[in-house]
Amino acid sequence: MLRKNGTAQPQGTDGYASRGSIASTARYILRNTLAAVAVLSFLVYFVSLPQAPALTVERTTAKSNESSGNNIIGGQPTRITWEAKVGNNEKVASVTLRFPAGSTIAQGANVKATVLDDMTRIETEQNPVLTGDYATIEFPKPVPSGLLLRIEVYNVALPSATGDYFIDASYVDSEGMRTDLLGAIPIKVIGITATESVISWLDQQEWVQNWNSVLFLRIFFNPQLIVAAIPGLFFGWLRSLGLVLVGFPLAIPIGLGISFLRMARGKGGAILRFISSIYVNVVRGTPLFLQMYIAFFGLPFLGINVDSYLLGILVLAMNSSAYLAEIFRAGIQSIHKGQFEASSSLGMNAIQTMFFVIIPQTVRRVIPTATSEFILLYKDTSLLAAVGVMEQMMFAKSMVANTGNMTPYIVAACYYLVVTLPLTKIIAVFEKKLAAAEGLTTAPEGKQKKKRASSLAKEDLSTGDCHE
Amino acid sequence: MKNLKNLQNYRKFLALITCMLLAMSLMLSACGDNSAKPTDSNTNSTDTVASGTTPIASAEMKLVTAGTLTVGSDCDYPPFISLDGATPAGFEYELMQAVADEMGLKLKYLEPQNFDTILASVAAGTKLDLGVSSFTITDERKELVDFCIPYCDSNQACVALKDKGFKSASDLEGKVVGAQSGTTGESWALENVPGITMKPFNQTSEGLAALMSGDIEALFFDEPVAAWQIKNTYTDAETIEKIPTGEQYGFAVAKTNPVLKDKINEALAALKQNGTFDKLYDKYFPGVTAPSLKG
Numbered sequence A: 001m002l003r004k005n006g007t008a009q010p011q012g013t014d015g016y017a018s019r020g021s022i023a024s025t026a027r028y029i030l031r032n033t034l035a036a037v038a039v040l041s042f043l044v045y046f047v048s049l050p051q052a053p054a055l056t057v058e059r060t061t062a063k064s065n066e067s068s069g070n071n072i073i074g075g076q077p078t079r080i081t082w083e084a085k086v087g088n089n090e091k092v093a094s095v096t097l098r099f100p101a102g103s104t105i106a107q108g109a110n111v112k113a114t115v116l117d118d119m120t121r122i123e124t125e126q127n128p129v130l131t132g133d134y135a136t137i138e139f140p141k142p143v144p145s146g147l148l149l150r151i152e153v154y155n156v157a158l159p160s161a162t163g164d165y166f167i168d169a170s171y172v173d174s175e176g177m178r179t180d181l182l183g184a185i186p187i188k189v190i191g192i193t194a195t196e197s198v199i200s201w202l203d204q205q206e207w208v209q210n211w212n213s214v215l216f217l218r219i220f221f222n223p224q225l226i227v228a229a230i231p232g233l234f235f236g237w238l239r240s241l242g243l244v245l246v247g248f249p250l251a252i253p254i255g256l257g258i259s260f261l262r263m264a265r266g267k268g269g270a271i272l273r274f275i276s277s278i279y280v281n282v283v284r285g286t287p288l289f290l291q292m293y294i295a296f297f298g299l300p301f302l303g304i305n306v307d308s309y310l311l312g313i314l315v316l317a318m319n320s321s322a323y324l325a326e327i328f329r330a331g332i333q334s335i336h337k338g339q340f341e342a343s344s345s346l347g348m349n350a351i352q353t354m355f356f357v358i359i360p361q362t363v364r365r366v367i368p369t370a371t372s373e374f375i376l377l378y379k380d381t382s383l384l385a386a387v388g389v390m391e392q393m394m395f396a397k398s399m400v401a402n403t404g405n406m407t408p409y410i411v412a413a414c415y416y417l418v419v420t421l422p423l424t425k426i427i428a429v430f431e432k433k434l435a436a437a438e439g440l441t442t443a444p445e446g447k448q449k450k451k452r453a454s455s456l457a458k459e460d461l462s463t464g465d466c467h468e
Numbered sequence B: 001m002k003n004l005k006n007l008q009n010y011r012k013f014l015a016l017i018t019c020m021l022l023a024m025s026l027m028l029s030a031c032g033d034n035s036a037k038p039t040d041s042n043t044n045s046t047d048t049v050a051s052g053t054t055p056i057a058s059a060e061m062k063l064v065t066a067g068t069l070t071v072g073s074d075c076d077y078p079p080f081i082s083l084d085g086a087t088p089a090g091f092e093y094e095l096m097q098a099v100a101d102e103m104g105l106k107l108k109y110l111e112p113q114n115f116d117t118i119l120a121s122v123a124a125g126t127k128l129d130l131g132v133s134s135f136t137i138t139d140e141r142k143e144l145v146d147f148c149i150p151y152c153d154s155n156q157a158c159v160a161l162k163d164k165g166f167k168s169a170s171d172l173e174g175k176v177v178g179a180q181s182g183t184t185g186e187s188w189a190l191e192n193v194p195g196i197t198m199k200p201f202n203q204t205s206e207g208l209a210a211l212m213s214g215d216i217e218a219l220f221f222d223e224p225v226a227a228w229q230i231k232n233t234y235t236d237a238e239t240i241e242k243i244p245t246g247e248q249y250g251f252a253v254a255k256t257n258p259v260l261k262d263k264i265n266e267a268l269a270a271l272k273q274n275g276t277f278d279k280l281y282d283k284y285f286p287g288v289t290a291p292s293l294k295g
Helices: A003-014 A022-051 A193-204 A207-212 A213-221 A223-263 A269-285 A286-301 A308-333 A337-345 A350-387 A390-402 A407-438 A449-467 B002-044 B091-103 B115-124 B184-192 B203-214 B224-234 B259-271 B274-285
Strands: A054-062 A077-086 A091-098 A104-117 A120-122 A127-130 A134-144 A148-157 A163-165 A168-173 A178-181 A188-190 B068-072 B081-084 B087-088 B106-109 B152-161 B176-180 B197-201 B218-222 B237-249
Touching: A022 A104, A054 A168, A054 A178, A054 A188, A054 B184, A054 B197, A077 A091, A091 A148, A091 B259, A104 A223, A127 A390, A134 A148, A134 A168, A148 B259, A178 A337, A188 A223, A188 B152, A193 A223, A207 A213, A207 A223, A213 A407, A213 B237, A223 A269, A223 A308, A223 A350, A223 A407, A223 B081, A223 B152, A269 A308, A286 A308, A286 B203, A308 A350, A337 A350, A350 A390, A350 A407, A390 A407, A407 B224, B068 B184, B068 B218, B087 B091, B087 B106, B091 B106, B091 B259, B091 B274, B152 B203, B176 B184, B176 B203, B184 B197, B203 B218, B203 B224, B203 B237, B218 B224, B224 B237, B259 B274
Parallel strands: B068 B106, B176 B197, B176 B218
Antiparallel strands: A054 A077, A077 A148, A091 A134, A091 A168, A104 A120, A104 A148, A127 A134, A163 A188, A168 A178, B081 B087, B152 B218, B152 B237
């Protein structure tokens, strides 16, 4: 067909071939023949192409089986998902997936295929076979062309050595022809981590099994999950600490500034006192949780997009500054009036008096209450989990969601206590020192009134003892 | 001074006693539970196979509140379930109402609960009878709870803002993306898109709000919900990739309550047979073939 057209064209257009030399005509024919052969061979190639791979592998993945993190750990059960599309004019009667040498199957392992026509699930009869080396699914009614085959193998463990592993596959078409497909998409596997090896050791211990047979202990103090949660929550703990370690120092100068405004005197003093008291009363009179919601969901409406971690720090700092302002004000006002009078008689101005005489004395007095404010703020970082800031609580929550067990919360509680208990102890020591240094009458008022009262009572008791 | 020292010693002694008491009570509770189970089964005499670890499945249908089917859901997944004021509405709610009617029970939806806590509540079996919150049936979840026959087919979708210019989920490599905590969308993204940072949300609507504010680049959730949300509310967003997973939803039931599972399956089969199910499905998903409701 092509050749005929090629030779006919010059004759039909200007009759050049009939007048020209025979040699040139022959060359012309030869050239066209070659071209035609090339085109034909291309056609043959394309027609025969679909007969080679009837299945095109589209995905090969494994679900992360790390207790904290997103890696695939060798030697531990995971779920492998393998997706392939059935090619033109083909029907697939069975598919076999070969696992890398050294793979094993764990208890409860199974294999199933989902057949999809575009986005529609097609119910397909299937006969699965699963061993540690391979998984085969037979389709009594072969899967026709154009469909997506999605095979999931649950609870198979890949080899325990680090490396890239491939899933080789083979399929049998409706005529019984077997074709091999070499795996081309790697699954990255990391060797067993220290945590995971401790966990699998625990799995085998009899005392652990006995321990976990008690519902309460299994749900709240699961040994395996304690081991998993300690490293798993560590970064959450650091992030929570980061929030408060940046937020609190930020709150100190703001709080100090507001406390000055609260004590402002002179001409504009009334207005400054009014504004600052509104700030303090509104912030202290509303829940931090509500303030977070306003900041996190309100700002985006104004087109302001702040990084959520930074915004978290800002909200904490703003909130804490109001409490600190009151603590500082109480501290400053607790300094005896005589100190001001003495400073001014030495020729100091108000600022000098404040920074060289009053504040140095205040610092010592407010350290206990400011520290307990720090503890409160540290605990309040957990509220940020509700607005999507990744911190301790969020890490614990997602672990609980993945395991259906409360143990990660208990471990998270321990992480909070690691910070709060020593600080509480420090407060107690400071309070004791303060009381000893100043007598018992000039106690600064603050949030920890109750605690102070009890520690004062203790002092009473001990002094009483001494008198005996 | 001497007295003070005595006082301190006394305190130490007290602390020691408290610690010992605590440890003892823990040990006792451990032993007590262990020994209690076998004796329990002895007194029941007839069943001799009861073991300490596996919960004993009773032959009776158990309900948290007698005569009422108590259902837990996150109530934030239209068109399946959402809140209309304070009352739930949507396909799942109407289906549950029909199931409860079929079984001659009252239906009670609890206050919306975070999605990632529902299955644990179902497994505990003290608060809920059923977890109905578009739960995909997976092998992982089957280790915790049982599922009734699948009532709906679903797929995953990756949704991003139109003006961001993403073409497929693979464009999101190394980006910050979101998903509702504990969903199959979350695990699909973590498994298939390399290098992403996943932000989990309690609710899908919180994730959508974060998508709008640019806090995350894309949100992974179920395709029917994505289609509904984009059509009705979030018109600035688009589905950049539909991900065929062929997953199926099922009601979650405690493993200790197989009779309830069977009864629900019977009710679903009856609703399929009398056409109620297909009619309801067509109301919410017109033109889509209703699932066969076969296990």
